[in-house]
Amino acid sequence: MSIAIISAPQGARVGAHGLPSAVVLQLVERASLAGKAVAVCGCRNASDVVERLRHINGNNTEFLLLDPGVRANANGDLDAALLRAGVPFIEVHADARSSLSTAGSPVSVIDGYGAQGYVLALSIALERLGCAECENDIHVGT
Template sequence: MSLLLIRGPERRAHHNEPPPPLPPQILRGLAARAAAAGKTLTVRVCANEAEYLHALDSARRAHTELLLLDPGSAAGSARLHEAVDHTGIPYIEVHDDACEAPEPRLPPSPACLAVAQGYRAQSYTLALEMALEHLGCAECESERHVGT
């Protein structure tokens, strides 16, 4: 597994729920872009913090190259912060909400390469481009170039 996108729970009506699915055209585009760069992209959708922690542990054991993390409502969890640091895997924090200036919601970490936020579902596309550039394969099959 090269890249792993983990989407965290959303808080609705006083309980956590999985985030709404990404639009199919975004998912297809992400998978196709990763494949064109010679990478695989796996997406994990988590309904609660425990699932998110399990996904991080699985990523560490699978020697994932880079994480795209959307912590959702688990962003304030001390256990999540510790687990992210424990993986030792570089990551890009992703948020699909509209915002003028990207702000990290996870605590500062040397493993955090960037924050992609403010472009709704396209934030995931931006994060993937940053990830591929970090891994040295951004120019494979693409004219796009995003600085990180």
């Protein structure tokens, strides 16, 4: 079972997945300690985000960390894809100015913490999945 991380481009980012390599490594290590795998996907644009979401349903994804990008939901496709995916998700925005909350029902929205927002989101996701105690002695209060 895995946690998917899908991020749209948001300006100047580094790393093959739109996140700094050190952050991706930290996310993978933390999830692994809790017995979970992490699949990271950097998307080129909003259409790519929607397409990736369409492939989540039925592929053993338990939780989603999503940065939909700016204007990702202009035509409602993002909400429809999230609904079809049927997994809980946390919306993560590296830059508070780029925030665009979906009409879906995220477990949480994390705004403006840069790449560290993904670390926080992973902690919340692991706690919600009941395995935070395996890897994390910090309770984030969810």
